Amino acid sequence: MTYKLKSLNEECGLFGVWGHPEAARLTYFGLHALQHRGQEGAGIISNDKGKLKGHRNLGLLSEVFKDEKDLEKLSGSAAIGHVRYATAGSASIDNVQPFLFNFYDGQFGLCHNGNLTNTRTLKKDLESKGAIFHSNSDTEILMHLIRRGFSSELMDNVKAALNTVKGGFAYLLMTENKIIAALDPNGFRPLSIGKLANGAYVIASETCALDVVGATFVQDVLPGQVVVIDDDGVQVDTYTNDVDLKICSMEFIYFARPDSNIYGVNIHTARKNMGRILAQENLDIQADIVVGVPNSSLSAASGFAEASGLPYEMGLVKNQYVQRTFIQPTQELREQGVRMKLSGVRSVVAGKRVVMVDDSIVRGTTSKRIVTLLKEAGAAEVHVVIASPPLAYPCFYGIDIQTRKELIAANHSVDEINEIIGSDSLHFLSIDGLKEAIGLGNQICTSYFDGVYPTPLYDYTHDYNLGLKEKVSFY
Ligand code: AMP
Numbered sequence: 001m002t003y004k005l006k007s008l009n010e011e012c013g014l015f016g017v018w019g020h021p022e023a024a025r026l027t028y029f030g031l032h033a034l035q036h037r038g039q040e041g042a043g044i045i046s047n048d049k050g051k052l053k054g055h056r057n058l059g060l061l062s063e064v065f066k067d068e069k070d071l072e073k074l075s076g077s078a079a080i081g082h083v084r085y086a087t088a089g090s091a092s093i094d095n096v097q098p099f100l101f102n103f104y105d106g107q108f109g110l111c112h113n114g115n116l117t118n119t120r121t122l123k124k125d126l127e128s129k130g131a132i133f134h135s136n137s138d139t140e141i142l143m144h145l146i147r148r149g150f151s152s153e154l155m156d157n158v159k160a161a162l163n164t165v166k167g168g169f170a171y172l173l174m175t176e177n178k179i180i181a182a183l184d185p186n187g188f189r190p191l192s193i194g195k196l197a198n199g200a201y202v203i204a205s206e207t208c209a210l211d212v213v214g215a216t217f218v219q220d221v222l223p224g225q226v227v228v229i230d231d232d233g234v235q236v237d238t239y240t241n242d243v244d245l246k247i248c249s250m251e252f253i254y255f256a257r258p259d260s261n262i263y264g265v266n267i268h269t270a271r272k273n274m275g276r277i278l279a280q281e282n283l284d285i286q287a288d289i290v291v292g293v294p295n296s297s298l299s300a301a302s303g304f305a306e307a308s309g310l311p312y313e314m315g316l317v318k319n320q321y322v323q324r325t326f327i328q329p330t331q332e333l334r335e336q337g338v339r340m341k342l343s344g345v346r347s348v349v350a351g352k353r354v355v356m357v358d359d360s361i362v363r364g365t366t367s368k369r370i371v372t373l374l375k376e377a378g379a380a381e382v383h384v385v386i387a388s389p390p391l392a393y394p395c396f397y398g399i400d401i402q403t404r405k406e407l408i409a410a411n412h413s414v415d416e417i418n419e420i421i422g423s424d425s426l427h428f429l430s431i432d433g434l435k436e437a438i439g440l441g442n443q444i445c446t447s448y449f450d451g452v453y454p455t456p457l458y459d460y461t462h463d464y465n466l467g468l469k470e471k472v473s474f475y
Helices: 023-033 068-072 118-130 138-148 155-165 207-210 248-253 267-281 299-309 331-341 363-374 414-421 431-438 460-466
Strands: 013-018 041-049 051-058 078-084 099-105 106-114 170-174 179-183 192-195 201-204 215-220 225-230 231-238 289-292 317-318 342-344 351-359 381-386 425-428
Touching: 013 023, 013 106, 013 170, 013 225, 023 041, 023 068, 023 078, 023 201, 023 207, 023 331, 041 106, 051 099, 051 106, 078 106, 078 170, 099 138, 099 225, 118 138, 118 215, 138 155, 138 170, 192 207, 201 207, 201 225, 201 425, 207 215, 248 267, 248 431, 267 381, 267 431, 289 299, 299 351, 331 342, 342 363, 342 460, 351 363, 363 381, 363 414, 414 425
Parallel strands: 289 351, 351 381, 381 425
Antiparallel strands: 013 078, 013 201, 041 051, 041 078, 099 106, 106 170, 170 179, 179 225, 192 201, 192 215, 225 231, 317 342
């Protein structure tokens, strides 16, 4: 039997606070700073003296909470919240988090960023034992595992459950008297703890969300850690010592906000380094100006311009009111999305040999369209430089790239891609250059570029090999 696994719980943003009178409002602000991590749905669960209440819906955070009363009713001094990333065909309120579970002996709120690799096996096993799932996301699995634990101590059951799920996960779990946060043994996703002036603790997917609520950074949650935040403060424990940090390189390349820091590395600085190293690796490009693709490539473009000595110009302008194109379900809509989003600035690029810097090429839609835009605006030549290596392998830990079919670099050489997107030359950053730019050595996951996965792929091994001629290697 063949089957297609498509996870529904990818790249998301998490925020939690314990010990603040306006906890839900603070969570709203925190999630607002994390909106780039997911635009499909959002939700908040608050905790008012042990009573958990929630509100969630499809759409941007501001749409979900457009009626002020929805936020006001989330009273209490603790809250967790979630923004969810969109993938085709998954737009169902059932999958919008946080999930609120009502048991005879208590309530739990749960949200998740990442993607499990043994979902199918665990779901099958749990369903055979009577479990019923309400969503088709993999997040509910953790709750079932915890409830089926053998210990009378919640934390023992949480730790056992965390050792059973595999893949990429950052969890926030709220009970009536605490928030529990946990990170997978490879730390694929970022998660940071901060402290507010009133002594309350906050936890967020990215440090930009700590900044926005005025929290000072305390620490990153480390791989294999389980953290309890309650009236006594923060207690950091571990559920496994079998850890190996492999933070997702796509967080640095594209996903995280430039003002966030992950393991002490500022995202803007890492991207600027990527651009600088890319320039050093391609000194022979003959051009007049450097143009970055707004917004995600501006840091890399500034690094490229600085290192190449070429002037940085605003040759492309972005309409700030159009959402990301990547999330559109069809190719036609994606192309329309790029057209609405970007315009070439004729008086800047006309007659010029342009170096166009972008952060990545996934399907090639964006680059192709932008090369055309720049040429239509009169550019004499367009040399495309990409501040990441060719993306040729899928991700199973939480980035929405799970099929090789759509990845242009999985199916074409650099010369062929150059031809397809219509550029005069095309250059990618090397994997070593990427590692140097981020500066965390081998502690980053580069599987999209080299097909080397830090963990076994469990349920995906079969699915993955079906469409894969090349070898898959594991650490
Ligand atoms: P494409 O047009 O399919 O080649 O997509 C490339 C563009 O999508 C790049 O300009 C990136 O800024 C953006 N991008 C890269 N990775 C992702 C991702 N995982 N989710 C959403 N957008 C992405």
